[in-house]
Amino acid sequence: MEPEVLKVLLLWAGCAVIAVIIRCAPLWRAVWRLGLRVHTRWEGRRRLPISTRPIEAIAQDARRLGRRFREPPRGVSFAKFEGTRRAYDKVLAEGCLALGIEHLLDVLPPGTELDAERRRVEWRLYSAGLHLDDAA
Numbered sequence: 001m002e003p004e005v006l007k008v009l010l011l012w013a014g015c016a017v018i019a020v021i022i023r024c025a026p027l028w029r030a031v032w033r034l035g036l037r038v039h040t041r042w043e044g045r046r047r048l049p050i051s052t053r054p055i056e057a058i059a060q061d062a063r064r065l066g067r068r069f070r071e072p073p074r075g076v077s078f079a080k081f082e083g084t085r086r087a088y089d090k091v092l093a094e095g096c097l098a099l100g101i102e103h104l105l106d107v108l109p110p111g112t113e114l115d116a117e118r119r120r121v122e123w124r125l126y127s128a129g130l131h132l133d134d135a136a
Contacts (some may be wrong), residue, residue: 017051055130061091062125062132085110092121099128 040092052058065088072081094105103121108114120133 052094055095055098058091058095058098059130059132062088062095062130065091066122066132082110089114089118092118092125095125095130096121099125099130101125101128 001056065084068084069088072084073095093103093105095101096105101121101124104117105114105121126132
């Protein structure tokens with residue numbers, strides 16, 4: 001075969017391959033989505049609950065740290081206050097994990113958004129039966 005004919009054949013073959021890829025792209029997307037959906041459902045069913053401490057211990061720590069966080073002693077250093085806040089947020093996150101409640105306490109930076117998320121989590125935990133106040 002002559003080189004020019006070979007070039008034309010290769011060009012047509014390349015165009016044909018591109019046309020097939022473009023034509024099959026919606027089918028590939030549908031297959032991909034179906035596979036992703038099946039994988040997500042499978043992972044959701046396969047995921048076992050993570051064992052945590054007893055909920056009573058979590059509630060006791062949440063009450064103790066919540067009291068320290070809301071009513072810090074006079075003259076407490078910022079480092080001690082920040083440590084108490086982080087420990088309280090960690091205990092709230094552990095309570096959320098134990099009760100299956102979603103939260104953003106681990107990802108939000110300190111500020112008004114974190115404070116609002118903390119109040120929301122406290123309310124959700126209270127609604128789920130984990131009482132964070134001292135009255136019992």
